[in-house]
Amino acid sequence: MSSEEKFDAIVVGGGLAGSAAALAMARGGLDVMLVERGKFCGAKNTSGGRLYGHSLEKLVPNFAEEAPIERKITQERLSLMTAGGALSFQYESENLHNLKYPSYSVLRSKFDKWLADKAEEEGVMVATGLLVDELVVEDGKVILADGVNSLLAQKLGMKQELAAKDVAVGVKEVIELGEDVINERFGLRNGEGAAWMIAGDPTGGNLGGGFIYTNKTSLSVGIVTTISDIGRVDVSVPDMVERMKNHPSVAPFVKGGKLAEYSAHLVTEGGLKMMPELVRDGVIVTGDAAAMVVNLGYTVRGMDLAIESGRLAGEAAVMAKKRNDFSAASLSVYKTMLDGSFVMKLMKQYQNLPGLLEDHLIFNDIPKMADEFAGMVYKVEGGNPVALPMIGLSVLANNGGLNGLFGLGKKAWEAM
Known part of the structure; x- marks a missing residue:
């Protein structure tokens, strides 16, 4: 030039x-x-x-x-994790295969x-x-x-200048496993991909969560946690990634993988209010x-x-x-x-979401309640049967009662 x-x-x-x-x-x-x-x-x-x-x-x-591109996402996973368990949801449908505008791992x-x-x-x-x-x-x-x-x-x-509460640090590993191994472990065919979001234990209850994306021959595995929360729990950011990889629900998917890349970057978390x-x-x-x-x-x-x-x-x-x-x-x-675009419509719709997350309810209490509820639902030892509504009430009673539930509902409504 x-x-x-x-x-x-x-x-x-x-x-x-x-x-x-x-x-x-x-x-x-x-x-x-x-x-x-x-x-x-x-x-x-x-x-x-x-x-x-x-x-x-x-x-x-x-x-x-x-x-x-690496893979077209055809499988959605979401997990609420505690240290010893996870309540996970998996969604697969022709709806994901036939989207006009699919999403991809890259x-x-x-x-x-x-x-x-x-x-x-x-x-x-x-x-x-x-x-x-x-x-x-x-x-x-x-x-x-x-x-x-x-x-x-x-x-x-x-x-x-960025405020610590409005920005997170993301740490990611790319773990090589091979195309056939990924397909087998996630139940995928060639070209199909999975996106897995995880809240709770990986960050020790800090704001943020974990993610796993399937690439063609590797996995992108990492966590994101808000900078203002670093030091709140006795788990370093690099250890959060190890914590997630070693969790019983995740370990079988990354077993035997070879680390190909390790990186970190900043992520904005404050939404519209920090624009x-x-x-x-x-x-x-x-x-x-x-x-x-x-x-x-x-x-x-x-x-x-x-x-x-x-x-x-x-x-x-x-x-x-x-x-x-x-x-x-x-x-x-x-x-x-x-x-007039989806960008600002999305930013405005969820402008209050960061405030909802600041009390750590979603990252501490919700995974704990989900684990407790699932543990009671699937516990079969020959005792008196307990109806699902009663199990739900019992879990609520152990975790702040209806006031806590109504408080969460109110915050969720305000966030929307």
């Missing part, structure tokens, strides 16, 4: 949001540069591994035919590079191995997609940098929000270019489009 070369827009961050924005702008006729600090786009991206495909279909129709290092390559094919200049630590916004236009801890947005005064300023003169913030992540417990939504918001950011820049006006007022069309 020569010192005289000019661009209509520069995207900082080669993750899904950044590449989506760059691709959308290139298709709109803009000269775009995509800057990534890693050796290649995806080199620094280590998040869990599930992509809901609907938002990417708008950019790359039928992307799964060419993208490096390895971000491969997948992000593929999407950046798609942008490059459209004319985007991809510059890797470059760290951007300062911005001079004059005639240039910048889209910030530089991840959860967007220091550039902070330096511009668009984003506050930064999205536009300024010449600047748009998108994806993880804009805190666009929603953790619902049974699933985590981040990648599809990143791609959609990145695409909309790119389209907003194209509109601004046509007007030759990159002021905050002109770029505010980005916020208008976001408000």
